[in-house]
Amino acid sequence: MRAALLMDPALVPFVFGERERARLGEILEIDTTVAATSLASVPDPSGVNLLIAGWGAKIGPGDLDALPGxxxxxxxxxxxxxxxxxxxxxxxxxxxxxxANAIPVAEFTLAMITLAAKDAFWASRRYTSEQRFVDREAELPDTGLYGTTVGIVGASTIGRLVMQRLRDTDVRVLLYDPYATTADAEAFGAEFVDDLGALAARTDLLSIHAPEMPSTIGMVSSDVLAALPDGATVINTARGALVDQDALVAELQRGRLRAILDVTEPDPLPAGHPLYELPNAFLTPHLAGSMGNELRRLGEVALAEIECFVAGEPFAHPVL
Structure with a gap:
């Protein structure tokens, strides 16, 4: 069976280690030293039976015409x-x-929820700038994860994994998703709320996990942000376009909210953007998804699926 890699060539050794590449060579007719970035550049495309695709590939409508097999x-x-x-x-x-890619995003999100609830980012900035003893109970009286309310926006693969892991903590979880049901929320130990503004009004930590599509762009609007209680934190590991970023900046400049943003609009932000300087904003350069050694997990999952395909068995993780 002939296969081709459709991905950024520089990522091949990060995703498929020596063991995985050797196994691919055993079960497929494939050159793992060659990876195309578009279907048009796949060598001898007419004979390809299996396409192994990933980041860095450019794909357009009708491109599969070049790979009839x-x-x-x-x-x-x-x-x-x-x-x-x-x-x-x-x-x-x-x-x-x-x-598999949802796992590190959920891990990152859980860490951010915990650290935000503990005031870790903001206490650290105060501690390092003032260089003095911080009386925790006197100066940080509301700090801690216990008894807080986490609002989840989007019952996506990542959103569901975050809710699942929050079940082991002493927090209240609310879910907003226009395609979810009360039963869906209850299955993950959450309370279903059918209005995003109403959810925001009850939320200490708002965590965004919806996909980017026309209906979700700007869904965390100025009205939703205004509904959040004073001191609430917005955590975004999804896509920057889901948030009205100008409205968020305005709320941060007033000192009313806090934000932990792994994604922005655009991503990355241009130099000099106010989010870089705001003391109540914590930015990371799109770290939540699989990176570094976490890419090997993706390669291992892909190899297992390729083994299934070669054996004529169903995929364990099909696109439905």
Whole structure:
């Protein structure tokens, strides 16, 4: 069975280690030293039966016309929009590592929720700038995760994993998702709230996990931000466009809210943007998703799916 890599060539050794590359060579006809960044540049495309796709690939509508023999696509990075829709129409089986990529995002989010509740970022800035004893109970009387309310925006793969892990903590979890139900929320120990503004009004820590699509752009609007209680924290590990960023900046400048942002709009922000300087904003450069050694998890999941495909078995993580 002939296969091709459709991904950024520089990522190949990070995703597929020596063991994985050796195994790919045993079960497939594949050159793991060659990776294309577009379907048009795949060598001898007519004979390719399996496409191993990931970050760095450029795919457009109709591009699969160049690969008439493809019967399976394994995304080590998750789904890929146009490609998925086009492939499904052609009866091509598709697998995704979306669930595996959700793990580090959920881990990062849980860490940010905990540290935000403990005032860790803001206490650290005060401690290092003032260089004095900080009387925790007198100066940080409301600090701690116990008894706080976490609002989850989006019952996505990541949102569900975050809720699942929050069940082991002493917090109240609220869920807003226009496609979810009360039963969905209860399955993860959360309370379903059908209005985002109403959820925000009851939330200490708002964590965003919805996908970016026309209906979700700007969903965390100025009205939603205004509904958050004084001192609430907005945590965004999804996409920057989901938040009215100008309204968020205004709230931060007034000192009313705090924000932990792994994503912004644009991403990265231009030099000199006020979010870089605001003392109640904590920015990270899109670290939450799989990176470094976490990419190996994606490669291992992809290899397992490729083994299934070669054996004629169903994918464990199909795109439905």
């Amino acid at each position: 493809v019967r399976g696509i394994v995304h080590w990075s998750g789904g890929n929009g146009v490609l998925d829709a086009d492939a499904a129409a052609r009866g091509i089986r598709i697998s995704t590592a979306k669930a």
